[in-house]
Every structure is written in C-alpha cells, then in structure tokens.
Amino acid sequence: MLEGVNVALGVTGSIAAVKTVELAHELRRQGAEVRAVTTASAQGIIHPWALEFATENEVVTEITGRVEHVELCGYDGWADVFLIAPATANTVGKIAGAVDDTPVTTTATTALGADTPVVIAPAMHEPMYDHPGVLEAIETVEEWGVDFVDPRIEEGKAKIASEEAIVCDVARAAGDRPLSGEHVVVTSGATSESIDPVRVLTNRSSGKMGNAVARACYIRGADVTLVHDGPEVPYADVRAVESAAEMLEATHEACTDAGVLVSAAAIGDYTVEKSPEKIRSGQELTLELEPTPKLIDELREARPDLPIVGFKTETSGDDAAMIEAARHTLERAALAFVVANDASVMGGDRTRALFVHREDAARYEGSKDGLAAEIAESIVTISTGNSTA
Structure with missing residues (x-):
C-alpha cells in the first residue's frame, strides 16, 4: 500500500503518543520509510x-543548523507526506495560526508552504475536540488541503484513529488520487437468509476481496460506499445489510449517483420463508427455496449506462470453463469486465483470478490486496474513458 513512500511522522504530547511505535511499524509493514519528529512534550x-528503534532512523527532537524541517518537508524534501499522529489541540491551533515553536509545528509550516501533503490524526479529550477554536482551526487547516483522520469518540475522549484508518489516509494523501470526485459502490461478502430466529442460509464468502477493492478505490481518491454484512470501516460509507433483498435495495439506493458499481458480494441465490419461532431440532425438515433476483441484472435495468464490474465464482478449477461462464455473465448484463475465480480462494488472503473482457482474458495470482489494486486501476481507466467520452 505504501511501497516507496517516505513518511515523516510528527509526534506531539498526547498520551496517544504511546501508540506511535506500533504505528511506525505498521507504516513500514505497508512499505513506507519512516522518520520521526517529536515535540518536547511528546518526549515526556x-x-x-x-521511535528510533521503530523507524530505524534518527529522530528529530530539535531544529538545528541542519534545518531538519526543510530537509524533511521543504521543496524537494525527503518526505512524500507529513503525518502528525497524534496531534494535540495545541498543535492543531498552532498550525492554523502558522506558529512554529516546536519541531513538529515548524515542519508542518514548511510542508504546507512546500505543498507537501499533510495528514493529521488528532487525539485529545472530547471537550477539547468540541472547543469552537479547535473546530475552527481544523476547518481552516482542512481548507488548505490538509487531510484529517477523524478520531474515535469513546469514553469522553477523542481517541486517535485506528492504524488502518491512518495508513489508508496516508496512502490516499501520498498518491495521485485519479478517482477523485468519483463515487464507487462496492458490494462485499456473503448474504444470509433467515430460516428461523436462530438459523440462516448463507455461504463461505469472507468479504476480504470486496473490502480490499473498496480500500483500493478509496486510496485512489474515490468516495466509496460499501454494502455488506460487516463492521464499519474507515475507508467507506457502510450500508449494513443481511439478506439478498436488503443488499439489492441498499445497492439501488447507493447507485443513484454512483459512477461505478463493483459487485463483489457472494449474494445468496436462494431465499426461504422464515419461521417465526425456532425450529426444534431432531425433526425431519424440508425447506422450500425460492430464487433471489440477480443484483447485476436489476441494476443494469435501472442504470443502463452504469459501468458494472462483476465477479464470477466457479468450482471446476478449469480456466476455460471459468472464462466461458464469466463471458456469459458479462454479455448478459453488459458488464465492463468480470473477475473470475475458483471457490477454493474463499476466506484466504491470496487468490488466483482471471480478468475477463469481451475479447481477451488476463491471469492474476497473488494477494487479494494486489488484485484489488489491479481492479482499481481498471476502474480508473473506465472512469477516465467516461469523463472524456
């Protein structure tokens, strides 16, 4: 996600500074090179x-004759992005007022003047976060193009955002954002049909692939809506659903102003009439299954011009058969392209897939994150083609 990206990490005097060692490790795990800058308060x-141990680089604790702030974030500086995590109310206010009296605020002023991307992850007590002056400072700095990673409001505190949220926003800030202004809707994971108040009819999809696509599109600048039966995520507006009917309805709503739909969910092909009470175990039982509507067909009818990326899962393990099945789906619903794979990859972190177009097919083998990046780049091509048509 951050391969080849240089991150200058500013650390200020919030108690959340104790989390920066693991944050630095995570940035590096994602491929970044990291150098830290601290305030005197942070050092307490x-x-x-x-931080030197976590980054394997010397830490800037004061600005000296080496003009470390310029070397890091000035014109042609080392850093591709300046991340301040955690950022105190004091630091945010100083940045808004162009006050540089710490190594972090001096580096921030330099970065803003040099158009080096700046990402800020605030952390403080909730009443401080709600102070009109702090909110005004955040609004001011956001107008300058600074990206804020919203804190988690818990236990009367505006706690620093998760590592995943911070890393995603750093990747987004460091990139070109070719999907900026584009609304991408992604369906992900399994659906479940209630048999009774306890039991459900579902499948083995983990949602890893769809979530990876949503994250890859967000990093490239898109506004992403994720329709799934899963938790909130920092890179998308989540529409929580359970059944196939709920997913269809939520996707219809989300696609009203969408530029692209990625239908990665493993939507149940059948539903069943729900018993109002728990079915007692031990008795013989026959379930009457009814087919569910095909989401891509329904969306195609509602939005004839919407680019739709489909997924097709087979169990044959035969490439030719997967390509044939994918092409049938592609032509039936007039899809942009189809990603075909074998059911054996469900739940894993790695995958083997085929990009199936009308005229050709390309193979991919590797991580699901890597496949998601390939899909996102294909969406960039689709969006560019639509905008220039």
Missing part, C-alpha cells in the same frame, strides 16, 4: 529511542 511520554 515516549522516549526518542523507542
């Missing part, structure tokens, strides 16, 4: 040696 919470 986390020792520079800890």
